[in-house]
Amino acid sequence: MENQPMLKVTNLTKKFGNLVAVNNASMEVYPGEIVGLIGPNGAGKTTLFNAITGLYKPENGKVVFKGVNITGFLPHKICKLGMSRTFQVTRAFLHMTVEDTVRVGAYNRRNEKNVLAKVDEIIELCELGDIRTRVCGDLGLAQLRKVELARALATEPEMLLLDEAGAGLNATELSAFMTLLQSLNKDYHITFCVVEHVMQMVMGICQRIVVLDSGELIASGTPSEISHNQRVIEAYLGKRAVNYVN
Amino acid sequence: MNSKRLLNQRNLLMLAALILAALVPLAFRSDQYAMILMTTVLIYAVLATAWNIIGGMAGQLDLAMGAYLGLGAFTAGTLLIRWSITPWIGMFLGGLVSMLFAMLIGFPLFGFKIKELWYALTSSALVTVMQVIFLMWNGVGGPTEVYLPTRISPLYSLRFNTYMPYYYILLVLLVVVIIFNNRIRYSKLGYSLLALGEDEDAVEVLGVNSQASKLKALMIYAFVCGIVGGLYACIYGYLHPSFFSTNMSTEIAILGIVGGLGITYGPLLAAVLLVSFREYLRASLGGGMEGLYLAVYAVILILIALFQPRGLAPLVNSGYRKLQTFFGELRHGKPADVESH
Numbered sequence: 108m109e110n111q112p113m114l115k116v117t118n119l120t121k122k123f124g125n126l127v128a129v130n131n132a133s134m135e136v137y138p139g140e141i142v143g144l145i146g147p148n149g150a151g152k153t154t155l156f157n158a159i160t161g162l163y164k165p166e167n168g169k170v171v172f173k174g175v176n177i178t179g180f181l182p183h184k185i186c187k188l189g190m191s192r193t194f195q196v197t198r199a200f201l202h203m204t205v206e207d208t209v210r211v212g213a214y215n216r217r218n219e220k221n222v223l224a225k226v227d228e229i230i231e232l233c234e235l236g237d238i239r240t241r242v243c244g245d246l247g248l249a250q251l252r253k254v255e256l257a258r259a260l261a262t263e264p265e266m267l268l269l270d271e272a273g274a275g276l277n278a279t280e281l282s283a284f285m286t287l288l289q290s291l292n293k294d295y296h297i298t299f300c301v302v303e304h305v306m307q308m309v310m311g312i313c314q315r316i317v318v319l320d321s322g323e324l325i326a327s328g329t330p331s332e333i334s335h336n337q338r339v340i341e342a343y344l345g346k347r348a349v350n351y352v353n
Numbered sequence: 354m355n356s357k358r359l360l361n362q363r364n365l366l367m368l369a370a371l372i373l374a375a376l377v378p379l380a381f382r383s384d385q386y387a388m389i390l391m392t393t394v395l396i397y398a399v400l401a402t403a404w405n406i407i408g409g410m411a412g413q414l415d416l417a418m419g420a421y422l423g424l425g426a427f428t429a430g431t432l433l434i435r436w437s438i439t440p441w442i443g444m445f446l447g448g449l450v451s452m453l454f455a456m457l458i459g460f461p462l463f464g465f466k467i468k469e470l471w472y473a474l475t476s477s478a479l480v481t482v483m484q485v486i487f488l489m490w491n492g493v494g495g496p497t498e499v500y501l502p503t504r505i506s507p508l509y510s511l512r513f514n515t516y517m518p519y520y521y522i523l524l525v526l527l528v529v530v531i532i533f534n535n536r537i538r539y540s541k542l543g544y545s546l547l548a549l550g551e552d553e554d555a556v557e558v559l560g561v562n563s564q565a566s567k568l569k570a571l572m573i574y575a576f577v578c579g580i581v582g583g584l585y586a587c588i589y590g591y592l593h594p595s596f597f598s599t600n601m602s603t604e605i606a607i608l609g610i611v612g613g614l615g616i617t618y619g620p621l622l623a624a625v626l627l628v629s630f631r632e633y634l635r636a637s638l639g640g641g642m643e644g645l646y647l648a649v650y651a652v653i654l655i656l657i658a659l660f661q662p663r664g665l666a667p668l669v670n671s672g673y674r675k676l677q678t679f680f681g682e683l684r685h686g687k688p689a690d691v692e693s694h
């Protein structure tokens with residue numbers, strides 16, 4: 108493991124009125140890692156992602172990405188630096204085709220001359236060739252999740268935050284998705300932080316897991332450490348997780 | 354490759370329409386009313402096509418057209434009256450003034466992510482505010498009409514006594530705006546704007562500066578409105594704060610929406626059909642039935658909104674595709690491949 112973290116969140120707090128959605132959370136993600144961020148519903152995972160990617164301004168705390176303090180940066184600036192994300196509730200461009208959607212992302216690092224090459228590359232990589240001219244509004248959830256990943260990949264990120272990208276996929280789709288993530292991690296050197304409820308996926312691909320509960324970080328460790336952690340089991344009642352590892 | 358051939362076919366169609374549009378006035382040369390009608394249609398067509406950039410692509414329901422048109426008109430007009438600067442230059446300066454004004458307005462609006470109803474209300478109010486300012490600004494005429502001089506040559510002062518020259522100038526402008534519109538649509542700005550219109554946060558995390566993109570769209574649109582404003586002043590032959598018209602602004606947005614959001618030819622189509630229809634109604638129902646044409650017009654708009662919510666253009670598109678499939682089958686014995694839009 109390299110010594111410089113790619114992403115370093117320090118004492119981050121985000122409130123909605125009286126509700127403290129993320130409370131003094133600190134975490135690090137190192138280059139080349141796939142880190143899982145788990146926690147029960149309403150734990151603040153999505154809020155943490157939003158605060159990291161600039162969609163929310165945190166009340167307190169600091170976010171440092173590749174050594175740059177990006178706290179309070181606008182999302183497009185953060186993307187330019189090399190971090191993109193997907194959304195828990197898919198936010199597709201419903202009237203646009205798959206290839207046009209990917210193209211929007213590809214312009215992040217490409218100009219008019221070489222943008223199409225990137226689009227083709229990503230479409231092939233994500234196996235979207237069959238539906239590339241389809242309008243996103245006509246697609247099913249599994250396809251939409253793939254398109255969201257594809258358009259984020261097209262920005263040529265060094266780090267991707269995936270918010271429940273595996274939710275709603277069936278077993279075959281899920282294992283294909285896991286293989287894709289692992290290949291992106293190995294061959295494209297993309298660092299991942301994934302929020303996931305699907306334990307099969309968390310346990311299968313994450314090297315390290317961070318657990319959030321009621322806005323606070325309660326544990327961090329390898330999948331087997333986490334699944335035996337008493338606090339996590341209490342907070343989470345993560346029976347499935349325990350069963351899966353045992 | 355197939356889509357390229359199709360594009361050429363489509364361009365050919367546009368060329369035919371253009372030639373037709375260029376020939377029509379020759380047939381109606383002596384019919385003053387027809388010339389006024391066709392010139393009016395063209396003014397609306399240019400404005401609605403430009404509106405497509407901010408309203409159709411960027412999804413901002415802009416109702417401030419009159420503010421930009423008025424500014425352009427007063428800039429070009431005043432330059433001619435005060436300093437005898439030809440409107441040929443004046444209208445572009447008018448476009449620039451409108452563009453700068455749009456930048457001042459758009460920067461905070463887009464910075465605060467003002468959208469939908471709020472943007473519509475703000476932009477509409479802008480027209481009224483401008484009208485009040487110009488009513489009180491005696492230096493450019495205040496509430497009285499200021500006539501543009503005719504003593505200089507018609508070509509220099511752009512003051513013709515027939516509509517024909519204006520028609521052709523507007524036709525050229527329309528072609529330029531359509532080409533430009535298409536360019537933008539298939540560029541980084543166009544793709545970004547279309548996506549922005551759907552989900553702003555999702556586009557931002559893909560590296561798109563939404564504020565800057567929308568500002569560019571608004572400035573391009575305002576520039577065109579300003580140019581049209583300069584011509585507008587010359588066509589009417591005077592300057593008056595009524596040029597800052599909320600009615601006309603709203604009508605442009607309606608044409609853009611009815612034509613089909615984000616589709617280049619949609620607003621053009623809507624302008625040709627609806628504006629000539631409106632004028633026809635006005636002429637045939639006029640007199641005692643003053644105002645009734647507005648009701649009929651409104652009913653038609655509601656019907657379109659109800660039964661063709663994505664605008665008129667997709668309807669024509671699918672008709673065009675059916676025709677193509679039909680002819681394709683005739684020629685090759687199989688349906689032709691078609692592109693979406």
Ligand SMILES: Nc1ncnc2c1ncn2[C@@H]1O[C@H](COP(=O)(O)OP(=O)(O)OP(=O)(O)O)[C@@H](O)[C@H]1O
Nearest residue numbers: 123126128146147148149150151152153154155195
């Ligand atoms: N925009 C908002 N306004 C007010 N409260 C919010 C907002 N977004 C989230 N919350 C609240 O903050 C808390 C954390 O929500 P968040 O969506 O971050 O949880 P999560 O861990 O992603 O949950 P899930 O697993 O259900 O996606 C919840 O109590 C939620 O109701």
Ligand SMILES: [Mg+2]
Nearest residue numbers: 152153154195
């Ligand atoms: Mg969530």
